Amino acid sequence: METQLKKNSQDRVAEINRLFLFTDEDKYFFNQIVDQTAKIFNVPISMISILGADEQRFISKKGISADGTPLSIAFCAHTILNKDVFIVNDAQNHSLFKNNPLVTGDPHVRFYAGVSIISKKNVPLGALCVIDHVARNISPHEIHFLETTSQLLSNVIENRARDIKRKRRLLNIYRKRMVEASKMASLGEMASGIAHEVNNPLSIISAKVYQTKTILKNSDININKANECLSAVDDTVFRIANIVKGLKRFARKSTQDPHSLVTISQIVDETLAFCKHRLLTKSIRLDIQIDEEYLITCNPTGISQVLINLMNNAIDAIKGLDEKWIELKITKVNGRLIISLRDSGKGIPQAIVEKIMNPFFTTKPIGHGTGLGLSISKGIIEDHGGRLFYNQGSPHTEFIIELPETVFPATLMTA
Numbered sequence: 001m002e003t004q005l006k007k008n009s010q011d012r013v014a015e016i017n018r019l020f021l022f023t024d025e026d027k028y029f030f031n032q033i034v035d036q037t038a039k040i041f042n043v044p045i046s047m048i049s050i051l052g053a054d055e056q057r058f059i060s061k062k063g064i065s066a067d068g069t070p071l072s073i074a075f076c077a078h079t080i081l082n083k084d085v086f087i088v089n090d091a092q093n094h095s096l097f098k099n100n101p102l103v104t105g106d107p108h109v110r111f112y113a114g115v116s117i118i119s120k121k122n123v124p125l126g127a128l129c130v131i132d133h134v135a136r137n138i139s140p141h142e143i144h145f146l147e148t149t150s151q152l153l154s155n156v157i158e159n160r161a162r163d164i165k166r167k168r169r170l171l172n173i174y175r176k177r178m179v180e181a182s183k184m185a186s187l188g189e190m191a192s193g194i195a196h197e198v199n200n201p202l203s204i205i206s207a208k209v210y211q212t213k214t215i216l217k218n219s220d221i222n223i224n225k226a227n228e229c230l231s232a233v234d235d236t237v238f239r240i241a242n243i244v245k246g247l248k249r250f251a252r253k254s255t256q257d258p259h260s261l262v263t264i265s266q267i268v269d270e271t272l273a274f275c276k277h278r279l280l281t282k283s284i285r286l287d288i289q290i291d292e293e294y295l296i297t298c299n300p301t302g303i304s305q306v307l308i309n310l311m312n313n314a315i316d317a318i319k320g321l322d323e324k325w326i327e328l329k330i331t332k333v334n335g336r337l338i339i340s341l342r343d344s345g346k347g348i349p350q351a352i353v354e355k356i357m358n359p360f361f362t363t364k365p366i367g368h369g370t371g372l373g374l375s376i377s378k379g380i381i382e383d384h385g386g387r388l389f390y391n392q393g394s395p396h397t398e399f400i401i402e403l404p405e406t407v408f409p410a411t412l413m414t415a
């Protein structure tokens with residue numbers, strides 16, 4: 001039996017995935033069917049069992065605590081190989097089942113009746129079944145009920161899969177919109193910092209132009225001095241142009257951005273351009289440790305947006321403390337890039353830790369936080385195949401970004 005089941009497990013597993021059968025959402029109709037079936041048969045146990053490659057999983061159940069069993073002992077594994085309803089009137093006196101651990105031990109199966117659940121693509125997926133602790137017979141009525149309910153279940157399964165797919169597509173669109181919205185919100189928040197970043201070099205330009213004019217007024221023109229002034233103007237214009245370029249890139253819709261190869265320092269520099277001013281005005285010490293220059297394939301604006309979010313959260317959390325520092329540490333462990341952002345805060349209270357990644361969860365006053373920062377950041381990192389998490393084990397508040405395999409030492413590029 002097991003070999004036969006293993007042989008067609010590939011098709012079955014593909015259908016289970018297509019139909020999201022091992023996904024824990026939208027189980028309302030499954031639970032209703034299981035409940036009704038138990039009531040009609042007047043039995044303590046009823047379930048929908050789906051057969052994976054090696055195990056059966058009870059995706060909806062009544063009267064049993066286990067979530068599944070190995071295929072080797074599953075009654076439903078016999079059902080799935082039958083077109084008709086599979087009936088065991090008295091398992092204790094059945095040659096196939098009398099030594100089965102589900103009969104000799106918990107849940108002490110005596111009576112079993114199950115019907116195959118077949119997908120619209122004609123692949124048997126598992127069974128709807130009822131179990132009793134006492135031996136009994138089954139009526140033609142009850143057999144008919146199981147047969148029609150199994151057909152109904154096939155429809156319910158298809159409709160549920162369609163709904164889940166549609167919901168996920170909408171969520172994805174919504175998340176992408178939220179990324180843009182939160183980016184615009186943080187741009188607004190950073191406006192004063194950016195103004196400062198541009199104002200500073202503008203005053204340098206103004207001073208240098210004044211100096212050049214004074215030199216030119218002099219009959220004994222000092223060409224070298226004038227050139228020096230003009231070079232300083234040139235450099236400073238370049239600095240402003242870079243800030244504007246960064247801003248433009250940040251403001252652009254980035255969710256569809258292709259991935260490109262950048263050094264980790266480029267990302268850190270872009271991030272700091274946006275946070276430097278806030279760090280300075282709040283007298284926060286920033287310590288950056290990059291153990292080696294790395295190249296990563298990523299959406300650079302996305303990663304920088306995550307770092308800006310984490311940095312802003314850290315600044316908000318510690319700005320009122322006596323001890324104010326933030327530490328950004330970048331290393332590579334087992335081929336994965338680990339970016340740790342630690343601040344001098346003493347960790348996030350246990351009561352809210354579970355919620356911080358939820359959209360719209362914020363402890364900030366109205367108008368100061370949308371509560372979207374971490375949830376969007378998590379999405380961006382997961383889109384890169386990585387993870388973003390809060391490190392509960394750290395004595396100071398620490399968030400960790402892990403990015404997968406596409407990380408190389410930058411020296412490879414120059415070699």
Ligand SMILES: Nc1ncnc2c1ncn2[C@@H]1O[C@H](COP(=O)(O)OP(=O)(O)OP(=O)(O)O)[C@@H](O)[C@H]1O
Pocket residue numbers: 182309313314317343345347348356357361362363364368369370371372373374375397
């Ligand atoms: N470094 C940190 N220290 C202490 N608490 C933090 C830290 N980072 C996040 N939090 C907590 O997590 C909550 C959610 O953070 P998140 O970035 O998602 O939203 P927000 O910062 O409140 O709003 P937004 O990011 O939209 O401005 C914060 O309100 C705060 O309570």
Ligand SMILES: [Mg+2]
Pocket residue numbers: 309312313369372373374
């Ligand atoms: Mg935030």
